[in-house]
Amino acid sequence: MSKALITEAKRHPDRAWLAEVSFTVLQQSLRDVDRAYNNFFASLSGKRQGARVGPPRFKRRSGTQSIRFTRGAAFRILDNGRLRLPKIGALKVAWSRDMPSDPSSVTVLKTPTGKYYASFVIAVADGAQKLEPLDDSDTETGVDHGLAHFAVLRGGRVVESPRFLRTLERKLKRAQRALAGKTKGSANRVKARVKVAKIHEDIKYARSDWINKQVIGILRENQAVYVEDLHVKGLARGRSAKSVHDASFGMFLARLESKAQRTGRTFARVDRCFPSTRLCSECGALTGPRGLEGLNIRMWECECGAVHDRDRNAEINIRREGQRLVAAGQADT
Ligand SMILES: [Zn+2]
Secondary structure, eight states: OHIIIIIIHHHSGGGGGGGGSOHHHHHHHHHHHHHHHHHHHHHHHTOSOSSOOOOOOOOOOOSOEEEEEEGGGTOEEOTTSOEEETTTEEEOOOOSSOOSSOOSEEEEEEOTTSOEEEEEEOOOOTTTTOOOOOOOTTOEEEEBOOSSSSEEEGGGEEEOOOHHHHHHHHHHHHHHHHHHTSOTTOHHHHHHHHHHHHHHHHHHHHHHHHHHHHHHHHHHHOSEEEEEOOOHHHHHHSSTTOOHHHHHHHHHHHHHHHHHHHHTOEEEEEOTTSOTTTBOTTTOOBOSOOTGGGTTOOEEEOTTSOEEEHHHHHHHHHHHHHHHHHHTTOOOO
C-alpha cells in the first residue's frame, strides 16, 4: 500500500505535492487507515468489544488539520528550545511544560482559527504519578451529577458549573445565529464562521483546564471516588443533551477515571439503574422523588422522618453502593 499510495502517487503530477511533506507523515496517515480498517473488521467479526465501529470515512472538513512525525522522521527539540521538523524547519515553540523524557512522536495541529499546537507522546514510568495514599476512612466520596450543580461531593460539598462556561455558551449561541443569517459564499459568512470556531476553541480549552483542576483536587483529597455511570458518552452525542454542562460532565468522569488509575486511587462506577435519588439513606426505603414530576424537588421527607437534600442524599447512596461493589469485588473499574 505504501508503494502504491505514496511512492507511485508522488510521480503523478496531480499528486506531486505529496513530496513536499516528510515521508513519515504520509506513512502515519496510512497507519491510521490501517488501524481504522482493523478496528472495523474486528468489530464486524465480533472480535472487538464495545460499540460497533463503522468503516473509515474521509476526514470531515472540520477545519482542523494535523500531521504526525515519529522518531524515525528525525524531529528534534533543539538546545535553543526550537522544534525542528523535517522539510519544515526549526519552529519557535511556547512550551507549556518541561518534557520529562524523550518524546516518541509529535502531532502538529492547526486549529480552524489558524493556531498551531504541538502535542508529544511521552512514555512515563508506571507509578510515576502515584499520590501518597490516604488511610483515613473519611477520604472517600461519591460524585452526584446534580441538576442544579455540576457535582455534589461528600458532606454536600457543591462543585458549581463554572460561570465562564455559561457565558461562553451564550456567546456561542449568538454567534451561531449570526452565522446562520449570513449569505452562503459571502465574505461575512467566512468571518462569522471563524468567530464561531474561535468560541468553540475558547470553550474547549477553558473547560479542559477547569476539569483538570477539579479532577486533581478531588483525587488529592480522596482515596476512593464513586460515580454514577450515566453513559454520558451516548448522552453527549445525542441531539437532546448537547449542552456544555452534560458534555463537560462526561469528560470530567473519563478524566477522573484515568487519573484515578494513574494516581493509585480507587474508582468505581455505580450502575445507572441504581436508585440513588429515590433511596432514603437513613432507612433504605424508596421514598425519594421519582420521574419527571420529581425533577424539581430539592428537599423531601421520608416516611421515617428523615429530611433529605436531594443531591446530598444521592451522594451518600452512590458512595455506599460503590463501597459495597468494591468490597464484593464487583466494581467495574
Ligand atoms: Zn427513610
